[in-house]
Amino acid sequence: MQLIKAVQQEHRVLALWEDGIAEEFPTIWLLHACTCERCGLSIKGVRQQRLTDYPPRPVIKGISVHGDTLHITWEDEHKSAYPGKWLRGHRLSESGRFERRPIPYVWGADLKLPDFVSYEVVANDLFANLQMLESIRDRGFALLCDIPTELSMTEEIPAIIGKRRETNYGIYELKAKAEPEITGDMAVELTPHTDEMYRIDPPGITLFHVVVQSPIGGESSLVDGLRLAERLGQENPDALRTLCKIPARFHRELDEGRHFDIQAPIFRQDANGIITGIRLNDRCMAPVDATPTDTERFYDALRPLLDIIYAKDETIQFKIDAGQMLIFNNHRLLHGRSSFDSASSRHVRIVHVDLDEFHSRLRVSLREAGREDEWMHLGPGATA
Structure with missing residues (x-):
């Protein structure tokens, strides 16, 4: 689903997708999620930035959406990019977080045994x-x-x-x-x-x-x-x-x-x-x-x-x-x-x-x- 728009709202960003889903992301969360060369990759354990290096409420200088990617320029000219698919998969609302939780199939004695x-x-x-x-x-x-x-x-x-x-x-x-x-x-x-x-x-x-x-x-x-x-x-x-x-x-x-x-x-x-x-x-x-x-x-x-x-x-x-x-x-x-x-x-x-x-x-x-x-x-x- 394509990301079509992003709007800055105080210290949050409101992202909108073409199916009408809208989601807020705090700027401190977005900056923490940045994977540019300066910040590094937390998933690889090679992140250079300390969280205390960031201001409590980072300020955005510029924001735009191009090709299903959210682009942000921060107050210090630091630039970040976030794929729309990735943002969609990491929604922070109750409904977004619920969608990431697999629903187990709870069963009792009437369960039909699956095939070998x-x-x-x-x-x-x-x-x-x-x-x-x-x-x-x-x-x-x-x-x-x-x-x-x-x-x-x-x-x-x-x-x-x-x-x-x-x-x-x-x-x-x-x-x-x-x-x-x-x-x-x-x-x-x-x-x-x-x-x-x-x-x-x-x-x-x-x-x-x-x-x-x-x-x-x-x-x-x-x-x-x-x-x-x-x-x-x-x-x-x-x-x-x-x-x-x-x-x-x-x-x-x-x-x-x-x-x-x-x-x-x-x-x-x-x-x-x-x-x-x-x-x-x-x-x-x-x-x-x-x-x-x-x-x-x-x-x-x-x-x-x-x-x-x-x-x-x-x-x-x-x-x-x-x-x-x-x-x-x-x-x-x-x-x-x-x-x-x-x-x-x-x-x-x-x-x-x-x-x-x-x-x-x-x-x-x-x-x-x-x-x-x-x-x-x-x-x-x-x-x-």
């Missing part, structure tokens, strides 16, 4: 890969098939999402073990939970590569944390507010002499009060650290949330066979598993990609595909 997509296709086709990335962004997960079961593939696959994250587990070998490290190493049912919630920044995107599946049991389950928040807010809004405010406490001590302990709300909100993530695993939850009154409020609020989860009426369940993969947002979805035959050789390998690495890959892919939403605002997930 061939790994070779998403690994070699930009648009198929972008479709998978957007599925993870919007729905919280994606399903892949036609994956070789060689163990080396587990290390290669994360590259289609972003750079692999190294955790204390490395590539975790999830199978029934005589001496289990975690509950997942037992053949028992796992109730829905998020992984490594005892970290300030839990693993973002989790990849389950199924090498061998059990003929009996071993079905995967997923629950949308945003749906849990939505439903709890409808049925018990006080409980939701409490779980957004009073921090839970999660801890884990590992055999190699490492001790994690974090306090963070179960539901994470961004600066606008929008819920962006969930962290919850009652197997790793320590007694809450709060005043007696807040302690009682916390447990009273937690109970209805757990009741919804344990009732399984917001849960989808499906089986992932050998050569298939489940990729999901660990900051948004709770995952679980049904019990399986302990005598089977069921083997799942688990790797992770940080949430910001996933967001990076998504932005780059959008730009390469010529999409105009690469400037979208992506939330902080469940980061403390």
Whole structure:
């Protein structure tokens, strides 16, 4: 959409586009956004100007629009240019900022399971890969098939999402073990939970590569944390507010002499009060650290949330066979598993990609595909 006019109004500039959209930009914001040789590029980390070098309300000497570009000459003869497309993508009004926020598809037990997509296709086709990335962004997960079961593939696959994250587990070998490290190493049912919630920044995107599946049991389950928040807010809004405010406490001590302990709300909100993530695993939850009154409020609020989860009426369940993969947002979805035959050789390998690495890959892919939403605002997930 073409930028057609710009008008100076005190210490702001009113930009107008041909479809009637009008937007105000403060002059201090415009000067901060300048990418001329004198100012440098903040996106490359080579900006020369300090913000304190600018006056609080920079004064414009001249302003014009030519060829969908806003041109400004400042009081000190410094010249700046701003593409209309870039300004449109960075509107500061409530409506403009809202347009940059992806709207997640919130789902419950009635979700129709998406199709499995061939790994070779998403690994070699930009648009198929972008479709998978957007599925993870919007729905919280994606399903892949036609994956070789060689163990080396587990290390290669994360590259289609972003750079692999190294955790204390490395590539975790999830199978029934005589001496289990975690509950997942037992053949028992796992109730829905998020992984490594005892970290300030839990693993973002989790990849389950199924090498061998059990003929009996071993079905995967997923629950949308945003749906849990939505439903709890409808049925018990006080409980939701409490779980957004009073921090839970999660801890884990590992055999190699490492001790994690974090306090963070179960539901994470961004600066606008929008819920962006969930962290919850009652197997790793320590007694809450709060005043007696807040302690009682916390447990009273937690109970209805757990009741919804344990009732399984917001849960989808499906089986992932050998050569298939489940990729999901660990900051948004709770995952679980049904019990399986302990005598089977069921083997799942688990790797992770940080949430910001996933967001990076998504932005780059959008730009390469010529999409105009690469400037979208992506939330902080469940980061403390």
